Amino acid sequence: MSAESEDLNAIVRGARAEFRERQIVDAAVRLMQEKGTHSVSMQAIARSGGVSVGLLYKYFSDKEQIVLAAITRVLEEFRLRVPSAIAEAAEPVDKVIAAFTEFCRIVGEQRHAVVLTYQVSRALSKDGLKSIQDQELETLQPLVDVVTAAVEAGDLRDVDAQVLGHDLMSIAHMWALKYWYFQRIGLDLETYIDRQVRTLVLSNLSEAARR
Amino acid sequence: MSAESEDLNAIVRGARAEFRERQIVDAAVRLMQEKGTHSVSMQAIARSGGVSVGLLYKYFSDKEQIVLAAITRVLEEFRLRVPSAIAEAAEPVDKVIAAFTEFCRIVGEQRHAVVLTYQVSRALSKDGLKSIQDQELETLQPLVDVVTAAVEAGDLRDVDAQVLGHDLMSIAHMWALKYWYFQRIGLDLETYIDRQVRTLVLSNLSEAARR
Amino acid sequence: MSAESEDLNAIVRGARAEFRERQIVDAAVRLMQEKGTHSVSMQAIARSGGVSVGLLYKYFSDKEQIVLAAITRVLEEFRLRVPSAIAEAAEPVDKVIAAFTEFCRIVGEQRHAVVLTYQVSRALSKDGLKSIQDQELETLQPLVDVVTAAVEAGDLRDVDAQVLGHDLMSIAHMWALKYWYFQRIGLDLETYIDRQVRTLVLSNLSEAARR
Amino acid sequence: MSAESEDLNAIVRGARAEFRERQIVDAAVRLMQEKGTHSVSMQAIARSGGVSVGLLYKYFSDKEQIVLAAITRVLEEFRLRVPSAIAEAAEPVDKVIAAFTEFCRIVGEQRHAVVLTYQVSRALSKDGLKSIQDQELETLQPLVDVVTAAVEAGDLRDVDAQVLGHDLMSIAHMWALKYWYFQRIGLDLETYIDRQVRTLVLSNLSEAARR
DNA sequence: AATGAATGAGAGTTCATTCAT
């Protein structure tokens, strides 16, 4: 076998591996969105992904790795889209609002998956948990950054950016965690966003920015 | 057997039943706090409570009832203590602050148990879930009430009381849910409360109250 | 304590014991009639009999003894009533018919209990099984006897009395065992008896008796 | 993978599945014959069949399905062989005798299994019970048919075919149900068949056929 | 004599994981 064809083989193998992993994680995310973490068995993932159970273990060492990959996939969305939304706004406070709004919308789209990240925690190993926390910090950072910037620009009162940033993320997550409540009181996502922007952001405008 | 001793027996039985139920629920709460709802088996609850599996089923019809009782136990604390704290404050805004502060402190004490309420949802039947949601609404109500009162008194801006009330509860819960984060950024509970009061409550004071 | 009062005590004790045993067996029979052998737990027997589980073990060494006593109680009926019915008939063949008819009627009354005797067999110990078989032979004997007598009187053809006697018992039992079938084809007990008398008894009349 | 080898795989899978199902049902029948339906646990079936508990559930959805399959297996024999035996006899009454004789011989071979069908009833769901009753009706039908034919041919007296047919089946079953009795009175199967033919069939010959 | 709380082995069932093909 020639060196080139060996290289080619390696590439093909890599591509296949990537394809398979995606296929499996997709299936896992889909199932978890439908049913919650539990009742998502390896058998179910295999079936839903159109592969065999055996193959699952070729690409992931155990179930935890699949769950981890699934959550990572979900968090990816935040890492990609929130910074984009921020970039499109001009003024410091508008950036805060844009970041929160986009964050909320993603939560709205991934409702079940977000709930999931709150539910699996305990089922994970220490390392797995750490990995998810680190990723969550990454999704949080842009929110903290825009708040910091707005404070420094003098547009927001002198709040603790790490706290307000985290509050914004928390309140966004709550749309998923307490969806039943907002349903009961008849609040839709856009109204929710609007009210929260007033309560959390506009209320914290500086005297200067208020004018 | 005399009528008196029959009465006595009934009392003893009642007392024992109460003792046993407490014993079992205690064990369940303890384990769930350590390990999360799942991975807490009936065997484990029995062992941890120092009773036999069979006895578990004498006092609770199935596992769900134990989980429900454990959560109810936790929520009880909120139902009792938050209204007390409110009663002790005089001014409308002080009542809001007192309610939120007490809420946070209870969360601080029952940290693991609060996390639990967010994790079990999926493991419960529809009825069980409904029951917990109803109880949660009960713990939420005082917060909504004090906010409503403060708005009506003209001390808070015209915010949506159901939303701000729920935000206060959410942010209190987050102390437990994201304890790891606040540890990392070196925030203790009292500082957390203080910052959140500024960010969520004081920021929403009306122009009039601000003076 | 005087000798007389000791005697009296013994009598009272004996009477109480008898009363308790009857109470327990009654409860067992009642439950078995309603639900079949299984799902008749010791707890259920105790509840239904208005006594405690502990007392069950004071009067019976284990569950098998209660089942045995319950079956014995049911078979008692056959031992008492079939001979009576025979006594009231005059002619040999009429005695056969009377015996079979009464046998069928008792089966009709104790339908579930009869089915039970066919179902428990395997669950019993060797001794228990033997005991029930012996009792069943006792209920069979009168049927064999009247057939023998009718053959000897020349009213029935020269059939094997042990076989025809057993057939009569079997066919009577079948009313209970295949009740669903006779329901489906719309046969009531009296019609069933009538048809079977023709098929099994009258068909075997001797040439002499036929006239 | 080529289309042929896929086909081959499918065939292999099918063959294996059939083999496994047979293996499991065989084990179940064997155990049930020894011990009665209850007290036959899934663990025991697995052990006796040389497979794991988990595999049982790959091939049967629950225990009831195994019991049902076991009984179906037994009744199959009747559905196949009795009509064959009938076909080989020429005269109407001979067909009745041939049917009954073959029925009895099958009972003789499957003694324990026949007892089983009388014992499981209570352990089955409504649907399961119905299914077995339907199957039993299928085994009964040939007997009813030959009796009907013999009556219409004028060879048997005008008896109720549904009743006499059912009697024939019942008496055949009794060989299994009361085997202990026939052992005690020293009756072997062929003698039993002979006596019953006289008692149930020949006794019901019409005047015409008697000559 | 009588209670019933307590036990724990064993039932049916599920599912993460392995391995021969």
Place this chain on the structure above:
DNA sequence: TATGAATGAACTCTCATTCAT
């Protein structure tokens, strides 16, 4: 590389039996 049949430990729940009172 890919399969899926096979495993068995662990799960929830039941119930005959015991024993302190």
